[in-house]
Amino acid sequence: MKSDGNGIEKTIVAKTKELGASLAGIARIEDLRVSKSYEIYAKSPFYEQYDPKSPNYFKFKGVKWREEHKSVLVWALSHPASDPALDWWSMKVPGFTPGNGVMRLQSKKLRIWLGEEFGINAYSLPYQIEFGGAFLKDSAHLAGLGVIGRNNLLVTPEFGTRVRLRGIFMEAELEPTGPLDFDPCKGCDRPCHQACPRGAFRSGVFERVLCKKENDKRDADVEIVDGSIMGIEEASEVTKPCRYCEFACPVAQGASR
Numbered sequence: 001m002k003s004d005g006n007g008i009e010k011t012i013v014a015k016t017k018e019l020g021a022s023l024a025g026i027a028r029i030e031d032l033r034v035s036k037s038y039e040i041y042a043k044s045p046f047y048e049q050y051d052p053k054s055p056n057y058f059k060f061k062g063v064k065w066r067e068e069h070k071s072v073l074v075w076a077l078s079h080p081a082s083d084p085a086l087d088w089w090s091m092k093v094p095g096f097t098p099g100n101g102v103m104r105l106q107s108k109k110l111r112i113w114l115g116e117e118f119g120i121n122a123y124s125l126p127y128q129i130e131f132g133g134a135f136l137k138d139s140a141h142l143a144g145l146g147v148i149g150r151n152n153l154l155v156t157p158e159f160g161t162r163v164r165l166r167g168i169f170m171e172a173e174l175e176p177t178g179p180l181d182f183d184p185c186k187g188c189d190r191p192c193h194q195a196c197p198r199g200a201f202r203s204g205v206f207e208r209v210l211c212k213k214e215n216d217k218r219d220a221d222v223e224i225v226d227g228s229i230m231g232i233e234e235a236s237e238v239t240k241p242c243r244y245c246e247f248a249c250p251v252a253q254g255a256s257r
């Protein structure tokens with residue numbers, strides 16, 4: 001299917017927001033394939049299952065990006081500092097974090113709606129790259145939700161860095177809704193770099209190994225949290241990922257949903 005030029009993209013973005021997304025947009029998969037993360041990741045994968053030498057290196061564990069997938073719908077859910085539990089991990093929570101749980105359901109509803117409303121076949125992307133997921137910051141940049149900041153995160157005008165992302169591949173050639181003309185890091189003295197407890201920006205750019213040290217430590221530092229906080233019946237073991245670089249970003253401080 002091809003865009004009819006009559007604003008199907010606007011209808012899809014509006015529906016995504018109606019279902020609870022804070023921001024939404026569309027990008028071309030051919031642009032995503034050549035985006036920076038794919039170039040870098042092929043040289044230094046975070047997950048050892050990723051095999052850049054395989055004939056089709058988007059193929060992980062039998063999951064493959066299909067030729068028919070032409071566009072990605074990407075959306076953001078605001079994760080304000082006032083609602084920290086959205087981001088806490090528990091094996092007992094569907095989708096592992098309360099925020100991901102919400103986005104998984106949005107994804108299912110959107111996939112069904114795209115089929116019923118427009119006859120578009122869609123594929124709800126898993127979060128993990130090694131199970132066929134896509135790089136969501138690059139997708140969101142191309143779709144115009146925000147730009148990649150010096151903190152290595154997507155910075156959006158409306159919510160700063162404090163969003164979580166999700167995506168759906170669509171068998172439809174749609175017009176991209178981005179990128180955005182926005183340059184929030186220009187002239188900023190980079191409080192995000194100072195805030196990192198591991199000095200992950202000490203060289204001036206993000207160093208994954210240092211960031212991972214902090215998140216691995218937090219992974220081991222589990223706390224028992226009441227089920228009511230995580231939206232489930234029983235108490236569970238919870239880990240709280242690091243958010244110092246996110247919270248330090250001055251863009252849209254104080255924004256809630």
Ligand code: B12
Pocket residue numbers: 035036037038040041046087127128129133134135136137138141142148151152153154155160161162163164165166206208211212215241242243245246
């Ligand atoms: C693996 C992973 C991690 C790993 C490894 C991180 C890494 N960056 O390598 C660990 C556990 C360390 C981690 C840490 C964090 N993560 Co993380 N992570 C992921 C995951 C699953 C894949 C990311 C990845 O491997 N990218 C590939 C590498 C090569 O790229 P990169 O280093 O991240 O960044 C590249 C791009 O920015 C690109 N780039 C640079 N400039 C430009 C310019 C343009 C124009 C474009 C298009 C691209 C581009 O090049 C960069 C490499 O130098 C994504 C989810 C997903 N499916 O995308 C979440 C994700 C990126 N993480 C997220 C978050 C929030 C975090 C943390 C704050 C921890 C937390 N509270 O969850 C920290 C932040 C660290 C930081 N400042 O980057 C969010 C980001 C939200 C946002 N606003 O951007 C995501 C999207 C998950 C989500 N739930 O929404 N993460």
